[in-house]
Amino acid sequence: xxxxxxARSRGSRPGTGLPVGRIGLWAFILLTVLFxxxxxxxxxxxxxxxxxxxxxxxxxxxxxxxTFEAWRFAWSEACTGIECxxxxxxFWNSVRITVPSVAVSVLLGAISGYALSYWKPRGGEILFALxxxxxxxxxxxxxxxxxxxxxKTGLANTLLAVVMVxxxxxxxxxxxxxxxxxxxxxxxxxxxxxxDGAGFWRIFRSIILPLSRPILVVAVILQTTGVWNDFLxxxxxxxxxxxxxxxxxxxxxxxxxxxxxxxxxxxxxxLTALIPLAIYLASGRWFVRGIAAGAVKG
Amino acid sequence: xxxxxxEVRDLKVSYGSFNVLDGLSLDIYQGEFLVLLGSSGCGKSxxxxxxxxLQDTADGxxxxxxxxxxxxxxxxxxxxxxxxxxxxxxxxxxxxxxxFGLKVRKMKAPEIEARITRAAEILQIxxxxxxxxxxxxxxxxxxxxxxxxxxxxxxxxxFDEPLSNLDAQLxxxxxxxxxxxxQNLGNTMIxxxxxxxxxxxxxxxxxxxxxxxxQQLAPPDEIYARPANLFVAGxxxxxxxxxxxxxxxxGTTFTAPGLRIAxxxxxxxxxxxxxxLGLRPEHLTLLxxxxxxxxxxxxxxxxxxxxxxxETIVWLRAGDSTIALRCDPRSxxxxxxxxxxxxxxxxxxxxxxETGDRLDFRPLP
Ligand SMILES: Nc1ncnc2c1ncn2[C@@H]1O[C@H](COP(=O)(O)OP(=O)(O)O)[C@@H](O)[C@H]1O
Ligand SMILES: [Mg+2]
Numbered sequence: 001x002x003x004x005x006x007a008r009s010r011g012s013r014p015g016t017g018l019p020v021g022r023i024g025l026w027a028f029i030l031l032t033v034l035f036x037x038x039x040x041x042x043x044x045x046x047x048x049x050x051x052x053x054x055x056x057x058x059x060x061x062x063x064x065x066x067t068f069e070a071w072r073f074a075w076s077e078a079c080t081g082i083e084c085x086x087x088x089x090x091f092w093n094s095v096r097i098t099v100p101s102v103a104v105s106v107l108l109g110a111i112s113g114y115a116l117s118y119w120k121p122r123g124g125e126i127l128f129a130l131x132x133x134x135x136x137x138x139x140x141x142x143x144x145x146x147x148x149x150x151x152k153t154g155l156a157n158t159l160l161a162v163v164m165v166x167x168x169x170x171x172x173x174x175x176x177x178x179x180x181x182x183x184x185x186x187x188x189x190x191x192x193x194x195x196d197g198a199g200f201w202r203i204f205r206s207i208i209l210p211l212s213r214p215i216l217v218v219a220v221i222l223q224t225t226g227v228w229n230d231f232l233x234x235x236x237x238x239x240x241x242x243x244x245x246x247x248x249x250x251x252x253x254x255x256x257x258x259x260x261x262x263x264x265x266x267x268x269x270x271l272t273a274l275i276p277l278a279i280y281l282a283s284g285r286w287f288v289r290g291i292a293a294g295a296v297k298g
Numbered sequence: 299x300x301x302x303x304x305e306v307r308d309l310k311v312s313y314g315s316f317n318v319l320d321g322l323s324l325d326i327y328q329g330e331f332l333v334l335l336g337s338s339g340c341g342k343s344x345x346x347x348x349x350x351x352l353q354d355t356a357d358g359x360x361x362x363x364x365x366x367x368x369x370x371x372x373x374x375x376x377x378x379x380x381x382x383x384x385x386x387x388x389x390x391x392x393x394x395x396x397x398f399g400l401k402v403r404k405m406k407a408p409e410i411e412a413r414i415t416r417a418a419e420i421l422q423i424x425x426x427x428x429x430x431x432x433x434x435x436x437x438x439x440x441x442x443x444x445x446x447x448x449x450x451x452x453x454x455x456x457f458d459e460p461l462s463n464l465d466a467q468l469x470x471x472x473x474x475x476x477x478x479x480x481q482n483l484g485n486t487m488i489x490x491x492x493x494x495x496x497x498x499x500x501x502x503x504x505x506x507x508x509x510x511x512x513q514q515l516a517p518p519d520e521i522y523a524r525p526a527n528l529f530v531a532g533x534x535x536x537x538x539x540x541x542x543x544x545x546x547x548x549g550t551t552f553t554a555p556g557l558r559i560a561x562x563x564x565x566x567x568x569x570x571x572x573x574x575l576g577l578r579p580e581h582l583t584l585l586x587x588x589x590x591x592x593x594x595x596x597x598x599x600x601x602x603x604x605x606x607x608x609e610t611i612v613w614l615r616a617g618d619s620t621i622a623l624r625c626d627p628r629s630x631x632x633x634x635x636x637x638x639x640x641x642x643x644x645x646x647x648x649x650x651x652e653t654g655d656r657l658d659f660r661p662l663p
Contacts, residue, residue, distance in 0.1 A: 188385035191352050196399030196446070197373035206398070210389040 047071060047266035054262050070263035074271060078264055080248040081240075087268055090248030094228055094275075096159060097244055101166035102223040105174050108167065109219060113178025114208055118190045119200065128179070135172030142169075143236060150237060157239025165233045170226065174219050181215040182208070217286045225276040245272045301328040302364070303486040304349060304454060309358035311344050318344045319510045321358070326488060327502075331480050334490045335497040336507035337533075342490040345507075346456050349488065351375050363453050373399075375454075378447020382459040384439040386431040386446075393418075393427040396445045410449075417448040420482070436464045437472055444479070457489040461496065473499060494534050498522070506530045524647065528654035531576050531647060537611055537622040540577045543651050556617025560594050561643060564659055573657070576647035579611065582623035582639040584631065594641045596621060600631050614639065 042059050048066040049057070057064075076086040083089075116124050146165060150156040155164075185208075193203045234244035243251075249272045253265050280287075304326040311319040318341045326332045334342045347353035349360055351372035359368045367375045386395050393414050400410045418424040421441045431439055440460055447455055460476075461469045477500055480487055491497055497504050498518045506513045506521065506529075514526035525531035531539045544554030552559045552575055559575070585591060598616030610630040614621045614637060623639050631637045648657045 186383045186385060188381040188383050189387065191347075191350075191372075192379065192381065192385040192443075192446070193387070193398070194352060195350060195372045195377065195379050196450075197402040198398075202402060207387055 043266040043270055047263055047270060049263050051259075051261055051263055070261070071267040071271065073261075074252070074264045074268035078252050078261075078268065080243075080251040087245055087248050087252065087271055090243055090245035091271070093159075093234075093238070093242050094244040094246070097162050097166065097234065097238070097242070098224060098227045098275075101163045101170065101227045102220060104163070105167045105170035105223055106216065106219045109171055109174025110178045110209070110212060110216070111204065112171070112175045113180075113182055114204055115200075116175070117179050117182035118187065118203075118208075128175070131172040131175055135176070139169055140232075143232070147236060156237070157241070159238070159242045161237045162233055162242060162244075165237055166227050166230070169233075170223050174223065177219060177222075178212070178215060181212070185211060214286070217283060221279055221283055221287050224279055228275050300330075302326070303328040303330065303362065304488065305359075305361040306345075306349065307359045307361075309345070309348060309360065310356040311341075311348055311353060312356045317356075317510065319348070322510065322512065323358075324505060324512060324515070326486060329484045329486055331477075331487045331489065331500055331502045333497040333501035333504045334488065334507055335492070335494060335501075335504050335533075337492055340507045341510040342492075342507055343458055344510075346379075346458050346488060346490050349375075349454075350377055350379050350456055373402075376452050377454045377456055378450055378452040379456040379458070380440070380443045380447060380460045382462050384431070384436075384443045384463075386439055386442055388431055391428055391430055392423065392434070392442050392445075395431065395442055396449050399446065399450050413449040413451075414445075417445045420448065420479075421445050437468045440464070440472060448483075453486060455485050455487045457487065459490055459492070462491070462493070469496075476500065494536070498534075506533060508533075523645070524656070525576070526656050528574060528576075528649050528651075531649065535578060537579050539647070540575075540579065540582075540619070540621045540623075541649075542575045542577070542619050542621070543572055544575065545572045554617060554619060557596070557619060559596060559641065562594070564643075564648075571650060571652035574649040574651045576649060577621070577641060578645065579622040579624045581642040581645040582621065583642065584612070584623065584625050584629060585638045585640055586629075591638070591640055593643055595638050596641060597636070597638045600633050600635050600637055603630055603633055605630070612637070 045061070045063055046054060046059065047070050048063040048068070050065070050067060050069065053064060074086055075088050075091075077084060078086045080087065080090065115121060116128055147156070150158075150161045155161040189207055190203055193207050198206065228244075229246065230244065231246040231250065234242070235247045238244065238247070249268055252268050302325050304324075306322060306324040306326075309319050309322045310317060322345065324345075334345060336342050344353060348355050349362075351367065351370060355368065359366055361367060362375055362377065387398065390398065396414045396417060397410045400413065414427070415424070418427055421444060423438065423441050423445060426434060426438055426442070431442065434442065443460070444455075457476075461472055464472065473496060480500075489496075489500060501518050503515060503517050504521050505515045508529050514521055514530045516524075516526075521530060522534055525534065525539070528541065532541060542552075542554050542557065544552055544557065546561075546564075547553045550561055550564055552561050552564075552573065554575075582596065585595070596614065596616050598614040598621065600612060601615045601620060602613040604611040604613070605627055607627075609624050610627045612623050612625055612630060614623060621639075648659045649655060650657055
């Protein structure tokens with residue numbers, strides 16, 4: 001007897017065996033991973049070598065005597081321009097820039113998203129459209145007018161100037177993601193709270209904010225990495241006293257004479273990337289969940 | 299003379315250039331259970347939101363308990379509202395949900411506690427007080443939503459399709475409970491629904507709405523027996539009222555395509571256009587073969603027989619019309635048979651086809 005028609009039409013169960021397509025897929029994934037991980041690997045092993053070893057060994061070789069000397073040097077002794085105190089001051093500058101920039105832009109974005117979504121203020125739609133246009137105009141266009149304005153108001157080369165610029169450019173996208181997230185929450189919640197007697201701020205604080213955790217995580221991650229990785233604003237508006245880590249890294253890597261201390265460069269680069277990297281690793285799952293929540297509900 | 303609880307006067311609400319409500323007036327009595335009934339999009343929620351103060355009005359006025367509240371914020375109108383989506387605050391417990399409105403008003407904690415306890419007892423949700431809304435069933439959530447209004451001692455309860463998200467059995471149960479709650483509390487309740495069964499069972503009076511206008515405002519039995527126009531006639535009742543468009547010939551014979559029904563003694567107002575005869579399925583009685591008719595009769599062939607259990611619906615094809623009539627399952631005719639049905643003329647409705655308005659008519663005894 002041959003197999004019955006029904007059994008045959010079902011075909012083989014998908015996923016059993018290793019069809020060619022699947023092998024190809026895995027090979028592709030593996031290659032992609034290697035492509036992205038190889039540089040990281042080289043950076044890490046190089047940063048753990050002494051310069052003697054860097055000179056002699058292959059860039060893929062593991063360090064024979066792993067040492068954090070290059071890391072220490074990059075952190076506290078390497079020259080970043082005229083000064084030679086390593087990247088540490090830049091790290092703290094970046095912290096001082098990032099924390100208020102993120103806090104203020106996320107909070108303001110949440111409030112404006114909430115206001116736009118639930119209270120539909122007069123002219124709100126126009127304001128929002130302007131914000132969006134602002135978000136998509138290349139920000140380089142704004143640099144000269146901003147620098148001019150800061151110079152006029154005496155804010156040039158201050159921490160406040162850098163923070164203000166970050167808030168200004170972060171606000172549109174943060175407002176957008178909050179507005180979309182809130183659009184997906186039932187509006188009747190706000191109506192019920194209004195009837196209960198709560199006002200604009202009370203509803204935001206007691207009802208809306210506690211429901212915003214997933215999207216807050218997304219916004220904070222987005223803004224933190226964006227602000228931390230910024231180079232241009234810090235360079236232009238921060239002055240010499242408020243240079244973020246990225247600017248110092250650039251100075252460190254480009255301003256050396258003679259032989260390039262690759263181990264120190266690698267260590268400095270990893271140090272600079274550490275914060276965004278840590279955030280991604282720690283919150284990747286939250287991030288995806290928040291994005292998904294926004295996508296599904298928005 | 300009954301006291302007025304909510305008075306809506308010439309209310310106008312627009313979204314842009316679109317007038318959802320245009321000059322709507324409505325008086326609701328103290329302690330009344332008023333149902334706003336209409337199909338989706340007719341402006342029921344808009345009207346309810348306007349009464350609640352959640353919707354800006356373009357013109358007209360609203361008074362609650364004798365006080366003009368047209369420009370009063372929702373919290374000061376003495377109203378509580380229950381939404382279709384329940385709108386419970388997800389991160390708060392049941393007790394916190396119920397107490398939120400009181401806390402916002404800075405009421406003392408012991409008093410809040412006492413009120414929550416009392417309301418929870420009335421609604422039989424005492425055992426749920428520490429739970430979060432996500433751990434409750436639909437019916438329980440709805441009770442909590444009612445509790446939120448209950449603790450605030452409001453004059454008027456507003457319900458916006460509160461049972462629409464529940465399954466059929468639960469809906470029936472909660473409907474009965476709502477009715478009891480109303481009888482116990484005696485508050486004014488305004489209840490929005492598109493479900494005619496809810497409207498018929500709950501209401502003291504029903505306001506049937508269409509396109510932002512109240513078509514008829516009357517007690518359920520009157521809405522059912524004497525619909526004010528063709529829309530109301532077709533909207534209420536299942537199966538629908540049989541509506542046969544035709545005209546009156548020689549003063550007493552109603553003629554429709556393929557159909558002549560003698561209406562002896564009818565006294566209809568003369569109209570320019572046609573007439574529509576409205577007959578409820580239960581106002582047609584099947585005549586046994588050979589029986590002598592004591593009044594006007596419709597004759598036709600049986601198109602379809604639907605047995606519902608307690609009763610059977612017989613669909614009769616007569617002329618161009620298909621007419622539904624109710625009969626006892628035991629006397630149901632066979633499909634394809636010829637049948638005669640006696641019209642109970644004193645229960646019939648007559649409408650002006652053009653305007654849709656009800657015509658008062660009395661058959662002579
Ligand atoms: N925010 C709004 N903007 C524009 N049109 C609206 C808005 N809300 C409701 N409408 C329109 O107003 C009409 C009445 O809506 P609604 O009162 O919600 O109807 P119902 O509750 O009877 O289903 C509908 O045609 C609806 O499309
Ligand atoms: Mg509605």
